Amino acid sequence: MSLKQIYLDHAAATPMDERVLDAMRPYFDTHFYNPSSPYAPAVQVRHEYEEAKALLAGTFGAKGDEIVITAGATESINLALSGVTGHVVSSAIEHHAVLAAVGRHEHTLVAPTEKGIITPEAIAAAITPNTEIVTIQLANNEIGTIQPLRDIATIIETERNRRAEAGESTPLHFHTDASQGFGQIDVHIARLGVDMLTLNSGKMYGPKQVGLLWLKAGVSVLPLILGGGQERGLRNGTENVAGVMGFSKAAQLAEKHTKSEANRLRELRDNLQITLQKTFSDMVVSGHPKKRLPGSLHVAFPGLDGERLVFRLESRGVLVATGSACAANKGTRSHVLKSIGLGNAEADGSLRLTLGKLSTKEIIQEAARIISEEVQAEYKRIGDA
Amino acid sequence: MKKVFVGMSGGVDSSLTAALLVEQGYEVTGVYMKNWTQDLPGMRCPWADDLADAKRVAVQLGIDFRVFDFENEYRDKVVQYMIDEYKSGHTPNPDIMCNQEVKFKLFLETALEQGADMIATGHYAQTNNGKLLLALDGNKDQTYFLYRVEQSALEKTLFPLGEFTKPQVRTMAKERGLATASKKDSQGICFVGQIGIREFLGQYVQTKPGKIIDLSSKNVVGKHDGAIFYTLGQRHGLNVGGGLPYYVVGKDMEKNEVYVSTNLNTESLWQENITLQSTHWINEEPREGQTYALRIRHRAPLVNCTYSQGMLQLEESQRAITPGQSTVLYDGKICLGGGIVV
Numbered sequence: 050m051s052l053k054q055i056y057l058d059h060a061a062a063t064p065m066d067e068r069v070l071d072a073m074r075p076y077f078d079t080h081f082y083n084p085s086s087p088y089a090p091a092v093q094v095r096h097e098y099e100e101a102k103a104l105l106a107g108t109f110g111a112k113g114d115e116i117v118i119t120a121g122a123t124e125s126i127n128l129a130l131s132g133v134t135g136h137v138v139s140s141a142i143e144h145h146a147v148l149a150a151v152g153r154h155e156h157t158l159v160a161p162t163e164k165g166i167i168t169p170e171a172i173a174a175a176i177t178p179n180t181e182i183v184t185i186q187l188a189n190n191e192i193g194t195i196q197p198l199r200d201i202a203t204i205i206e207t208e209r210n211r212r213a214e215a216g217e218s219t220p221l222h223f224h225t226d227a228s229q230g231f232g233q234i235d236v237h238i239a240r241l242g243v244d245m246l247t248l249n250s251g252k253m254y255g256p257k258q259v260g261l262l263w264l265k266a267g268v269s270v271l272p273l274i275l276g277g278g279q280e281r282g283l284r285n286g287t288e289n290v291a292g293v294m295g296f297s298k299a300a301q302l303a304e305k306h307t308k309s310e311a312n313r314l315r316e317l318r319d320n321l322q323i324t325l326q327k328t329f330s331d332m333v334v335s336g337h338p339k340k341r342l343p344g345s346l347h348v349a350f351p352g353l354d355g356e357r358l359v360f361r362l363e364s365r366g367v368l369v370a371t372g373s374a375c376a377a378n379k380g381t382r383s384h385v386l387k388s389i390g391l392g393n394a395e396a397d398g399s400l401r402l403t404l405g406k407l408s409t410k411e412i413i414q415e416a417a418r419i420i421s422e423e424v425q426a427e428y429k430r431i432g433d434a
Numbered sequence: 435m436k437k438v439f440v441g442m443s444g445g446v447d448s449s450l451t452a453a454l455l456v457e458q459g460y461e462v463t464g465v466y467m468k469n470w471t472q473d474l475p476g477m478r479c480p481w482a483d484d485l486a487d488a489k490r491v492a493v494q495l496g497i498d499f500r501v502f503d504f505e506n507e508y509r510d511k512v513v514q515y516m517i518d519e520y521k522s523g524h525t526p527n528p529d530i531m532c533n534q535e536v537k538f539k540l541f542l543e544t545a546l547e548q549g550a551d552m553i554a555t556g557h558y559a560q561t562n563n564g565k566l567l568l569a570l571d572g573n574k575d576q577t578y579f580l581y582r583v584e585q586s587a588l589e590k591t592l593f594p595l596g597e598f599t600k601p602q603v604r605t606m607a608k609e610r611g612l613a614t615a616s617k618k619d620s621q622g623i624c625f626v627g628q629i630g631i632r633e634f635l636g637q638y639v640q641t642k643p644g645k646i647i648d649l650s651s652k653n654v655v656g657k658h659d660g661a662i663f664y665t666l667g668q669r670h671g672l673n674v675g676g677g678l679p680y681y682v683v684g685k686d687m688e689k690n691e692v693y694v695s696t697n698l699n700t701e702s703l704w705q706e707n708i709t710l711q712s713t714h715w716i717n718e719e720p721r722e723g724q725t726y727a728l729r730i731r732h733r734a735p736l737v738n739c740t741y742s743q744g745m746l747q748l749e750e751s752q753r754a755i756t757p758g759q760s761t762v763l764y765d766g767k768i769c770l771g772g773g774i775v776v
Contacts, residue, residue: 360493430496 055367055416059344059405060190060229063254065295066406072298073256076291084288085277098290101297106263108304109227109246110237116261117283118293122228122249124273125262126150126184128283129224129245131271135181140167141388142194143186147226148384151184164337165194165389173204178212180221182245187227187236191385191401192336193345195234198225202242222268228252228260232303233311233342244268248300250292254406255299259292314404315343317413321402322346324417329424333395335386344404349391353398353427361423367416370401435461438592439545440554441537442466442492442499444484447556447595449491449614450607454594455554456495463550464492464499467541469508469532474633490613502544504536511535517638523687524758525665527579534582534714542587552590559769560596564589566716566769571599577769578732581762582714632663644690649683650697661685664692667754681754705755708739708746710773720763720770727764730755730775736764 056064082091084098103113119125123146130137130150137156139147142165151158157175161167167185176183183205188195205223212219224245227236231253238246244265251257264270264283276285303310325348326332333349350358355371362369386396400420404413440452442464455462466488471481485501492499512531519526537555545553558569558576564585569575583591595603607615635641641660648655658664668682680694708728720726720741727736730752738749746761755761755775762772 356489357493357499360490363490364494 053366053415055412055419056407057367057369057402057404057416059407060193060252060401060403061370062257063252063405064407065256066254066299066302068302069255069295069298073291073295076294080290084290085279094290098288098293101294105261105293105297105300108236108300109231109248109263110239111246111263114281115266116263117280118289118296119260119262119284120258120289121251121260122146122226122247123260124284125247125249125260126224126226128262128270128273129184129247130154130182131273132269133181135219136177136179138172138175138180138183140185140196142167142189142191142385143184144190144226144228147184147186155179161194161388163390164340165189165192165335165385166337166340167196167201169197169200169204172201173207176204176208176221178217179219180208181219182222182224184224184226186229187225187241188230188234188342188345189336189385190229191383192347192389193229193342193403194336195230195340195342196225197340198223198241198243206242222265230342231300232307233314233344235307236304238263238265250296250299253299253303255296256292259289259296261296310406311343314408317408317410318344318346318404321404321413321417322348324414325420325424328421333391333399335389335391335399342403344408346402346404347399348402349395349399350424350428351392351394351398352431353424355397355399357427358398358400358423361427362420365419365423367419367423369420370403371399435459436551437461437463437549438552438554439463439465439541439548439550441541441556442488443556443620444487444491444614444617445556445620446607446612446614446617447558447603448488449556449612450603450610451554451556451594452491452497453495453607453610453612455592456497458594462495462497464488464495464497465541465545466499466501467536468501468503468505469512469536471505474637477633487614487617494611494613500548502541504540507540508532508536517635519758520635520662521639521687522758523661523685525756526758527760529579530582530760533580538580538583538587538591542590546590552592554592554594556595557593558595558600559593560767561588561591561593564717567596568764568767568769569593569596573733574600576732577764578729578760578762581716581760581769581772583716585716588716635660635662642690644692646680646692646694648680649693649695655680655694658692661687661690661692666756704751704753706748706751708748708755708761709776710744710746710761711776713744713771713773715771716769717771720765724765726770728772729762729764731759739763 080094082094084095099113106113106116126146127150133154137151137154139151139158141158142161159167159171159175185196185201202223205221209221222244225243226247228249231248245268246263248261250259272283274285279285279288331351335347359369359371382396438455438460440462442448442452452462452464466485471479473479489499512528515531516526516528542553558571558574559580560567560569566577566580566588568577639662641662643657643659644661645654646656646658664682664685666682669679678696680696682692683695684693723742725738725740728739728746729736737752740747757775759775760772761775763770
């Protein structure tokens, strides 16, 4: 029995484009050389690697030698925080990678509004003279809320100026985990006003286990992995050439089509939301209605069990998540939903639907139909009991 | 409609159990018992996957599903028992303890509190009026693990798989399209596969190397990494090279010595009587002088014996009757209970 698959979990993993795969392929066989080797074919690979990094960095307004290639966002985040000796400000709705890394330091976690926004005022109130890093995600991986990074950057600039005037020497930097959102919203370091930025290839149609940390000139971190001096000595180990080729290609493709893809996804997402809202009047949509990733839809069906819905939908070929994948696996309630004040009945009955490249109009209409049927069936089941 | 809570482990047996009960018209609730979640060195505990599989099948069947968290009780009653037994030189059976203390006590009690009329599990066994009976599939029969269950518990228990063979169960699960139909059987004991026992004990018990001594020649023939790991009659896992295979014929926990022999007929391996302690008789005590059948380990052939003054006189002597392990007594198809070999 072959079921047509409907994938609605682009926030968890994204499929690679044929063009991305093509960009990677030669570096597994014909161009397999170690970029550190001295002979011509290896030097050629070195050049191609550096060029790919420059193009990758260029997609968000940075230079190739300002980025450190890592094995994914979790590592980038850990690296970003590696040099901290003082206080860190972050938010209560960050990804587990950030929360865990921040947890090693003296820290303050800022609570979001009930729409899931981290306000600049809350950040201002949390910053102490000892704060060295503020780390706030670009967009939330569960509810899709887009954070006002630019306004937070202004707050940070104000604090920096105060310190300069007061003759205080504690540095203050602004890091963002931009794992979610690339290719759906504008990601540009100058416009965001950040000093450090984390990207995850696996969430933007590139290969998994590749990520990057961009560091503004003058920002220092301590390498987590020591060795032969690769990536300016900040991330040692032979370069993941094929991975970077794929990451770079994926970033360029995504960046080029950001606007049109955002519009396309927003329309599909809004249609899906409206269709479901028409059928289920007490459905709760979490996150900010406008400041939300165009492909992101977090819905709650009070009284239902989200995990049951996931299995029901799975049997119909529709792949969705409950809350965030990590939280669901641990059998604990999502810290994000708790932070925005969603009640247990809502949190337990929630689904995270994230649209992306695999979402077409037909597919989303079909998804809306199947989700409606299965949610209705589940309401009927518990109603009958 | 009778309410039945089914223990669902995420395996094919308990999945089909739930499916059959639904078909028989019971109001079924699936329950995953969360007993053990800890990874051991080199061994990932698959509990989260198993829980997801159990729930997936429950959703497929359209039944309620709950998780009973027995981790603390399991640690106290089963894991601690296991460690203590190993320390005293025995090779305990945690499945028997798990059935006695967790599945047919704690699970039953909790299920009844939450509105169940009965419980069910995917064991290969049969019940009738509080009696425990052999499963139809002699090859899969699990009554050995169930001999310490109380009559009052059996009166409230269903074993729907008792009348089927394992291949039939696989086929029936496939016919119903159950998500777990082709899932591999979990192996070994409750929470540590046979391979994991060393790693498990290593977490709790300090072990040190000792001598392996040939009982007939009194020569030291090898070294072991802890007498605790060796079981009477065991052949595998001895780091003794060359020649005929050695069998464990005894051990001294104080001296940390393991005694072996190449002679399969060595007296210390073959016995004609069994004395039991901590006996548990499900319905009533066996009758004096009566002939019964017994089994000294799971899937061991049934051997005739006579019950007399708490002792079992075997018709033919048996190899490797191991102190600390259970011997279970049968009267025809009925499992009477049993005890721990002294």
